[in-house]
Amino acid sequence: MSNIIQIGEWTVRRQARNTARAPKACDHTEISLDANGHVVRCVKCGDQLSAFWALEMLSEQYNRALAGLEQERAALAKAREAELQLSATRKVEQLWRGRKLAPACPHCGCGILPEDGLGSLQVDHEYELRRRTALRERRVVQAAQKAGGAGQVS
Secondary structure, three states: OOOEEEEOOEEEEOOOOOOOOOOOOOOOOOEEEEOOOOEEEEOOOOOEEOHHHHHHHHHHHHHHHHHHHHHHHHHHHHHHHHHHHHHHHHHHHHHHHHOOOOOEOOOOOOEOOHHHOOOOOOOOHHHHHHHHHHHHHHHHHHHHHHHHHHOOOO
16 A cells, blocks of 8 residues: 555645554444544444544555556456457458458558468557558658649749
């Protein structure tokens, strides 16, 4: 558990934790705040609690909940990526099973048939992304050159 907890613009820094307290039967997970007397009480056992203890407990719970949300967000992003790949695979398979249409290469437009051995050749993912970016940039430069040269008379 982190000793620094960020809650929006607030930062809570916790120093050494006091563990000298004797364990009680109640874990004080349900508290009530009395705004008139500035008193914090446990709803379960009725004990009056230290405001500092309540703040520390709330910040720990907030930190745990935030960590849980971050784990869920990462798992969801991973699941979305897997679903995207699975969706593309299903589309290709559906087209091949239909026997009337074949999926086409998005770059050259040629059809891809099952006997072409889709997947038998691989290229590094990062390399391919860099190659495509460079190709896009080259096309933009070529288009700009054509547009600039179209207005000139030889």
